[in-house]
Amino acid sequence: MEKTVSSKIIHKGKNFDFLLDQVELPNKKYVNREIVDHPGAVAILPVTNDGKIVLINQYRYVTKKRILEIPAGTIEKGELIEKCAVRELKEETGYSTNHIIKMLSCYLAPGYSNEILHVFLAKELEKGEQKLEDDETISVQEYGYEEILTKIEDGSIIDAKTILSILFYLTRNNI
């Protein structure tokens, strides 16, 4: 158990804040904890009727390159996570659906971020148009299961939530 002695907002961002907490450890020593204070996010694994997995290819500033990911986004204030999942799927891929199933929730970086990611499976997809934000340039790409496992093996897919979601889906037969 670690006790919060003080908590300071270092920076308020658009989607999350940076905090600096002073913490008392069980051994009575004090340490600083730098924290990403995040409202949580959703990620969606979209699977088409003909068994293809839909990925998006987008430039990620911190990686300095385009990477392949499943669609995802931050939960807006007061938004239900299922609605957020359907919204982000539509915005980023153009696909609509009412058929989403919760797969799991997880912490991405519990050493410094309280972001919880809720992961959904989306099926019965209907094709439509993307609705991208100003700072998004996203292309949509679809892959078969074997092809996508090869991309995980050879390092072409390097995003943790994407690898996790695909492997979770493919190792379960009861969804």
Place this chain on the structure above:
Amino acid sequence: MEKTVSSKIIHKGKNFDFLLDQVELPNKKYVNREIVDHPGAVAILPVTNDGKIVLINQYRYVTKKRILEIPAGTIEKGELIEKCAVRELKEETGYSTNHIIKMLSCYLAPGYSNEILHVFLAKELEKGEQKLEDDETISVQEYGYEEILTKIEDGSIIDAKTILSILFYLTRNNI
């Protein structure tokens, strides 16, 4: 492609820094990007000779509870990642080995953190004593494959790197 206009260190931390970058988008608009500037980390999936997976149970301040994870830690300056993996395994679980195999590397939160996690499999483990840091209180627990998959299914394991590493290992037969 997004161009860095300016980059400011908001806070220098023990393991990583917080940055605020101003960025020019392809559409010539400007946005701020809040970034966790991280040196990278390793995670190790330890598998005992009798086929048990070794997890650690530790309090994580941001989650406000103890969670089950594979051992992991930040790469120290100038440290080889393989040495870091062997060191963190020893410190957190007490197990020593010379038998580590790289499984994959991934970004945990590419929306805001440049942390790359390098994931290793560790086998031929030899039991010894933990060497914990001041702020670590860690107990070591070992689980069979079926038991661990149940824990992922029922939400008892909620750490992304742990889920990802276990599923990656269990879906491959060639390691």
